[in-house]
Amino acid sequence: MLDISVVTTLYRSASYIPEFYTRIKKSLEKLGLTYEIIFVNDGSPDNSLEVAVEIQQKDNSVKVIDLSQNFGHHKAILTGLSHTSGELVFLIDCDLEEEPENLETFHKEWLKNEGKFDVIYGVQQEREGTFYRRIAGDLFYKFFNMISDEKIPKNPCTIRLMTKRYVNSLLEFKDQNVFLAAMYEKVGYNQKPYVIKKTYKGSSSYNLFRKVALMIDGITSFSSKPLLIIMVSGFSISILSLIYAFILIFRKIIFQSIIGGWTSVMVSIWLMSGLIIFSLGIVGVYISKIFNETKDRPITVIRKIYK
Template identity: 50%
Template sequence: MKLSVVATLYQSENYISEFCRRATKSARSLSDDDYEIVLVNDGSPDNSLHVAVEITEKDPHIVVVDLSRNFGHHKAMMTGLSYAQGDQVFLVDSDLEEDPELVETFSKQMRDEGCDVVYGVQQRRKGNWFERWSGRWFYSLFKTLTGLTLPENVVTARLMSRRYVDALLSHREREVFMAGLWHITGFDQRPHAIKKHSTSTTTYTLRKKMSVLVNSVTSFSNAPLVGIFYIGLSISTLALCYIVYLVVYRVFLATPLSGWTSVMASIWLIGGMIISFIGIVGIYLSKIFSETKQRPYTIIRQVYGHRQN
């Protein structure tokens, strides 16, 4: 199969029909009749599944993978990629904020430049000043904590070669942060500036954004745990310095209340050492925890379309 188009569905019932029509037109222009469109229903609470299934009954090129519940955008994307069979895979959101026709532009650039991935980058980040500022802050913080320099303002839309997709799917960590996985998979990746439209209300609430931030940092860095260790070490050092100060003060300057010096010094010193030791143990536990928790990305309830049997 020449081309697979992969998209996720979540509150997408108003966009599915037009998305499929436009994606089908572009796919046919590139691969004639040798293509598929894989739609992953990520537990959408609206009528997205019903609308998508109706389309599969009319078009044998369209497949709907229905997940048992909402697993999250990133895990749904990985499920769709694992189900795609094309030599090239075009990943895009179904809400039409990214034009399905980008697959034609990306395909031309991939041929001309001989690269493995062409990914979209927003010319100007969508949203108000807070969203743009928080986006810049996120990338800066991520680079500081992990040492990885991610391309800024990337979007979902990207055209990928088969070997890149296979390599991407070889990552088996349970908590998925797609932007990080896209980057560390490597290969020859080229950006393409696009304009992202505002067609729908974002489903990424502040709580979800904070969750993505925490997940991204902890998935690619143990800096928080190392930070805890160094904080404890700093407290221990300050406690030792304070002990020296108290001894000098007691011997040469004055006599404090009986027992106060030893109590304060011991509390600070032991407290700092405990935090340091917890940080060290936490580093090892985090690695063991990540490796032993072998839950599946998602659970598929049913597949609709020409590959159902």
């Protein structure tokens, strides 16, 4: 068995791959470890695959896994992890926002704790990027931890050093709707955060729509609280409606009058209709997830492995 496996995913990464490979290989050799480097091409529309394969043809320690299409960052990561053979696994993005040399720091930290931790993962002290990116990130983690059964650390990074047994346990999860931040915590084991400096490159493959979709996936995969909120809301509205009905009856009997108002009626109808449709939408998301899980499909399809 190898000492360590390095896993990274490729999506519009062609310009970063050569430098990433050179730097991570230098760190591996400096540590004196036997290793493999696994590139997972997640249906990248540029020539990332060609660049990675060219490196693989010159270095037998490199493996390139080519997925048949873009399945998403998290699913590509799990695919890469499933093909590792090292006693340790180092996961990192290849876009150089996370410095490859962090491998040396993480490995030193792991040795210093004498294998006490199965995971050492990177976190940012302060989120980098635009004001919108920082605020949106903060709100995401606060909202998720407020509503989810599984709590996740604030500002986690992709980069992490893991033991093989932890990775094997992670791969036992067969979720079709993958949200790694929560899955990492759900696996358990002793995990230690390590503050790193992450450089924001000014762009991200996660646009607003994908971030919202990821948040919905994460919450509905790890919490049933939205359904509980629907039930409590429905019960509360029913109680308030009953109270209001008694008030109207009382006014009719005692004062021989009922509060009129076409506007208030229409507002009530629109409000209730919106709540009903919104509630049905939440229930629909859960039903959709149940439907997807019962299909038992593979999370990715591998077109070819270059090794």
